[in-house]
Amino acid sequence: xxxxxxxxxxxxxxxxxxxxxxxxxxxxxxxxxxxxxxxxxxxxxxxxxxxxxxxxxxxxxxxxxxxxxxxxxxxxxxxxxxxxxxxxxxxxxxxxxxxxxxxxxxxxxxxxxxxxxxxxxxxxxxxxxxxxxxxxxxxxxxxxxxxxxxxxxxxxxxxxxxxxxxxxxxxxxxxxxxxxxxxxxxxxxxxxxxxxxxxxxxxxxxxxxxxxxxxxxxxx
Amino acid sequence: xxxxxxxxxxxxxxxxxxxxxxxxxxxxxxxxxxxxxxxxxxxxxxxxxxxxxxxxxxxxxxxxxxxxxxxxxxxxxxxxxxxxxxxxxxxxxxxxxxxxxxxxxxxxxxxxxxxxxxxxxxxxxxxxxxxxxxxxxxxxxxxxxxxxxxxxxxxxxxxxxxxxxxxxxxxxxxxxxxxxxxxxxxxxxxxxxxxxxxxxxxxxxxxxxxxxxxxxxxx
Numbered sequence: 001x002x003x004x005x006x007x008x009x010x011x012x013x014x015x016x017x018x019x020x021x022x023x024x025x026x027x028x029x030x031x032x033x034x035x036x037x038x039x040x041x042x043x044x045x046x047x048x049x050x051x052x053x054x055x056x057x058x059x060x061x062x063x064x065x066x067x068x069x070x071x072x073x074x075x076x077x078x079x080x081x082x083x084x085x086x087x088x089x090x091x092x093x094x095x096x097x098x099x100x101x102x103x104x105x106x107x108x109x110x111x112x113x114x115x116x117x118x119x120x121x122x123x124x125x126x127x128x129x130x131x132x133x134x135x136x137x138x139x140x141x142x143x144x145x146x147x148x149x150x151x152x153x154x155x156x157x158x159x160x161x162x163x164x165x166x167x168x169x170x171x172x173x174x175x176x177x178x179x180x181x182x183x184x185x186x187x188x189x190x191x192x193x194x195x196x197x198x199x200x201x202x203x204x205x206x207x208x209x210x211x212x213x214x215x216x217x218x219x220x
Numbered sequence: 221x222x223x224x225x226x227x228x229x230x231x232x233x234x235x236x237x238x239x240x241x242x243x244x245x246x247x248x249x250x251x252x253x254x255x256x257x258x259x260x261x262x263x264x265x266x267x268x269x270x271x272x273x274x275x276x277x278x279x280x281x282x283x284x285x286x287x288x289x290x291x292x293x294x295x296x297x298x299x300x301x302x303x304x305x306x307x308x309x310x311x312x313x314x315x316x317x318x319x320x321x322x323x324x325x326x327x328x329x330x331x332x333x334x335x336x337x338x339x340x341x342x343x344x345x346x347x348x349x350x351x352x353x354x355x356x357x358x359x360x361x362x363x364x365x366x367x368x369x370x371x372x373x374x375x376x377x378x379x380x381x382x383x384x385x386x387x388x389x390x391x392x393x394x395x396x397x398x399x400x401x402x403x404x405x406x407x408x409x410x411x412x413x414x415x416x417x418x419x420x421x422x423x424x425x426x427x428x429x430x431x432x433x434x435x436x437x438x439x
Contacts, residue, residue, distance in 0.1 A: 064435050113390075120386040127383060130373050140372050143432045147365055148387055150424045154417075155390045162413060 007202055013195025017041075020188045027185070031100055038096045040188055044196035045089030046114070050156070052082030052200050053121070057149045060142035072138035073211050074204075075145060076128070079121050081204040085196075086118045109160040110167050117156050120148045223313075226306040230314035238322075244293075245322070248286045252278065252330045260337045268341050272403055275334055276396050279327055279355065280388070286326060287319050287363035288380050291371035303437060312433040316364045316426065323356035343405020351399040354418045358391040361422050365429040368436055394418050 021040040029036060056078035063071035093111070094104050105111065127144055131137035160167070221229075238245060255278050266274060294302075302311060331352060334340075342348045363384055370380040398414040 064432075116386050116389050123382045123386055127369070127373060127379065130376070130379055136372070139435060139438075140369060143436050144369050144383065147369070147425075147428050147432055150428060151362075151387050151390060151421070154421055154424075158417065159390055159393065162417070 006198055010195055010198035010202055013191045014199060017188060017192040017195055021192065024188060025184060035096055035099045036185075038092060039185065040192040042089060042092040042096055043189075044193045045085050045092060046156075047193050048196045048200040049082045049085040049089060051197050052078045052085060052204060053149065053152065055201075055204075056082060057146055060145040063138060063142045064146075067135075069134070069138065069215075070212070072142065073215075074208050075142065077204045077207040077211060079124060079145065081200055081207065083118060083121050083125075084203075085200055086114065086121070090114060090118070108167065113155045113160050117152045120152055120155075124148065221306070223307060223310055226310035227314045227317070230302075230306065230310060231318050234314065234318040235321075244286070244289065245325070248282055248326055249329060251285060252282050252326065253333060255281070256330070256334050256337055266338060268403055269400070271338060271340065272400055273396060275331070276355070276392060276399070278334070279330060279359070280392060282326055282330065283323060283359035283363055284380065284384060286322055287360065288367045288370070288377070290315050290319055290364060291368050299437070308434040308437050309430055311437070312364065312368070312429055315368075316361055316429065319360035319364050320357055323360050324353065327352050327356050342403050344402045344408070347402035347408060347411065348399055350415070351395060351402055354398070354415065354422075355395045357422055358395065358418060358425075359388070361425045361429065362388050362391060365425070365433070368433065372436060391418065391421055394421070 017040050021037055026034070026036050056075045059071045059075035059078060062068070063075060090111075093114075097106065098104050124141065124145055128137050128141045131140060259274055259278065263270070263274070366384040366387060367380060370376070370383055373379055394414050394417050398411050398418065401411045401414070
């Protein structure tokens with residue numbers, strides 16, 4: 001229990017997010033209406049993706065220092081799970097866009113950036129797939145992972161802020177932080193972020209253990 | 221040898237090699253000429269926005285072709301020989317600088333030829349040249365490291381494209397914005413943001429290349 005409390009926390013937070021997110025009172029805003037509840041699901045996906053990619057880079061750096069195979073496995077699994085959260089983020093965003101902006105996909109800079117960020121990590125997986133030798137694959141994969149991360153950060157966090165975007169907080173649109181996100185919503189939003197991030201790490205941990213066992217039995 | 225003299229002699233080696241064969245630079249020049257001409261044949265006349273985008277797309281593919289081979293041309297034995305003589309940092313620095321010079325030459329020639337064929341409507345020529353310079357620098361820094369990675373992964377051209385496009389897209393978007401500002405002849409203070417961003421990206425990419433290359437070349 002001392003080691004696994006955060007998993008329980010993840011479950012509690014996510015159940016709370018789903019129940020409170022769908023039932024609690026939310027501010028009634030034009031255009032957004034009830035779809036504002038998607039805030040609890042769409043935004044945390046990106047936070048989780050960023051945290052997972054960050055962990056992936058940290059383990060890639062660790063791998064280059066130590067040469068330990070486990071670090072490389074961790075880096076890959078963090079990237080894999082991060083990708084899943086990125087795709088979920090795109091999906092929830094697309095759904096939201098359909099109901100508020102009237103279209104599944106626009107040329108909004110944030111959308112493009114997010115898509116390219118996902119392409120970077122898909123390229124990382126393709127690169128790994130193209131190498132057969134395990135140590136070489138781990139080393140070159142780690143190098144590309146570290147090399148691409150700063151570019152991804154510029155892409156997702158700097159570039160969209162320099163141009164107009166339909167997203168809140170960009171190009172004159174009010175951010176949720178200013179007045180839309182009243183204290184009621186914060187009560188759900190922060191636990192939601194924590195819950196999804198913890199769930200992401202949990203999935204990554206399980207996948208890492210599966211990978212480790214696979215390797216163990218394959219090498220036997 | 222100090223790092224500085226190592227870099228110096230490596231760049232000299234690259235230039236001499238290039239000058240002796242001339243195959244690469246002539247090939248790329250012909251490639252640019254052919255692409256520009258094909259674009260001219262199919263577009264005839266273009267709007268300023270398309271003019272700018274088309275120029276950068278031509279430059280992007282020229283850059284991939286020019287820089288991709290910077291590590292591919294060298295045999296394994298020769299690379300091993302370099303690594304016994306000089307530090308890995310010297311190799312990546314010299315490659316980046318050499319590719320930067322190559323890209324400047326290529327983009328100036330491409331810009332000239334492109335202007336002759338298509339004509340131009342650039343409002344602020346010095347600023348456009350600055351954006352071309354920054355573009356050359358950005359292409360050189362990002363493609364050099366990617367080509368080093370791709371060369372370790374079996375030198376395949378598809379991989380080069382797959383790895384480099386996502387990395388170069390943010391750079392390309394900033395360059396196109398900057399050069400569009402130059403085309404419209406906007407006040408230069410408007411473009412300071414983009415220039416700082418481009419310089420920042422280049423500093424980050426160069427720094428990570430320097431840090432990571434020593435791990436990459438070890439077999």
